[in-house]
Amino acid sequence: MASVLQKLITPLFTGTPEPPRNKVTVVGVGQVGMACAVSILLRELADELALVDVVEDKLKGEMMDLQHGSLFLKTPKIVADKDYSVTANSRIVVVTAGVRQQEGESRLNLVQRNVNIFKHIIPQIVRYSPDCIIIVVSNPVDVLTYVTWKLSGLPKHRVIGSGTNLDSARFRFLMADKLGIHSSSFNGWILGEHGDTSVPVWSGTNVAGVNLQTLNPNIGTDFDEENWKETHKMVVDSAYEVIKLKGYTNWAIGLSVADLTESLMRNMNRIHPVSTMVQGMYGISDEVYLSLPCVLNSGGVASVVNMTLTDEEVAQLQASANTLWDIQRDLRDI
């Protein structure tokens, strides 16, 4: 007796189904991973989403919860497994796995713990999606993007750290809020380390092309009567503050990862401050990853914008590079 399916639907094409063209994998289904997943889903960026983690029940529960919302989404296939075969043919892999900062803990403390986790994750990602672009989110992101690059063997333009995309977003929000305008109308870049020593490029801050440093030459210095430097400090402290209040941060980083995914997936050639291999730039001789303005498209980091930085800003970048290299050279087994 024919089933309802057979009575209702006559197949015209019975070959193997087409592979996904816009598949995204998120590794790690903690708060950050799931915020990235939901932002990517609600922005309709992927035709397939894969989730991977080691905690099997949580992983299955998160997958089911997303699948139950599939009526409201345009991503028809959501899969999850602890086995990486489920990630095959991904265009973009977002790595959020690893341990997170405890209250008051700096990002650099997490390093060796997360390196050990990455030694398991990265080779598996590359095995199943050798042509993918990897976005590293786990902290300390600049060091772990370097680690990912080393462990993956991928060319450097296909390994990106979420870097200061979020710091810059926070900076633009806080500055714009002070001026009463939308964040997207305030242009400002934070570069360098995603962390305590990030570099606000005051000389580039502008609204409608009007340079703020020209209006206030002391901006960002200790002599500034308006104390704009405080805004950068608030950016550096924001993550710690949110962690203190709610235990972790997730929404802002999730939205910022979706923003990067959009540029990569849609081949947009938009410029984002993300962590890339900066050896040879700004007098940096070590193999380190730091955030600079990068043009992102479907190939990954297409190019880097040469920002005009003051001597002091260059010195800050070099200092970050030195700090990061000090940590990296002590890492074992990469």
Place this chain on the structure above:
Amino acid sequence: MSTQEKLISHVMKEEAVGCRNKVTVVGVGMVGMASAISILLKDLCDELALVDVMEDKLKGEAMDLQHGALFLKTHKIVADKDYSVTANSKVVVVTAGARQQEGESRLNLVQRNVNIFKFIIPNIVKYSPNCILLVVSNPVDILTYVAWKLSGFPRHRVIGSGTNLDSARFRHLMGEKFHLHPSSCHGWIIGEHGDSSVAVWSGVNIAGVSLQNLNPNMGADGDSENWKDVHKKVVDGAYEVIKLKGYTSWAIGMSVADLVESIMKNLHKVHPVSTLVQGMHGVKDEVFLSIPCVLGNSGLTDVIHMTLKPEEETQLVKSAETLWGVQKELTL
């Protein structure tokens, strides 16, 4: 002159108009925040207010969302435990209250959540007397009744998220069975959002083709395709996710945003949501159950009369009696 004064000159003499499309979410737990992020990512409001009693968590969540402002089209995100922050909301989503523990049924939560609502609802009404209340907290049908009584609002402005999610889960499972997108699979689950929801088999269709016509045993015990199990999976769906990850959030959050969208954009779209069903389908008591309703910017303006089988109507009446049994014991 400050940098701001040098850069920007204010030229408007009147008071700023302020928000016209404000949404408030009460409760910043997993469901509240999933609702908030879904609403924000769908660009549904120009101001979002969050309220809760846990001040640190509340402030942290608001800051985390504000830090994403660059990527959003909602300019103002505010939060406070004081309800004045919710003033002039068009829609208020209530997710506050205790949630089901593993294995606990929704009806067990009742009196705990009624007491919480006695504080929340009057505060919402005080600051947004013209808003539309969307109740999500469980047991949603009873709490929508409670919100209606406590608010004094006309019934078209008090809506329970009801079986919007159950129907979404059902359509997802249907989609898996037929390898189709859920939006092309039509099926309505009505009645109680919970263990005694009613799957209206006669309405299940794809491209207008009634599946029950193709399989007359659909949903019955003799059904070789065991469609009854699909409905059971819907009922068990929430319990299973809770067992695996501790709670459910994403699906309910997206379903709330779906309802808020119909309201804010005045879509006149039909959704299965919880409304006063007294006088319909043989229900005599003052209870709220889910039936297909038309949602727009005035709220829930019309209901659809489904042609139900006698067994289906009996089930609705039975749910109504169960709910009334609980409601009449409540101290409001």
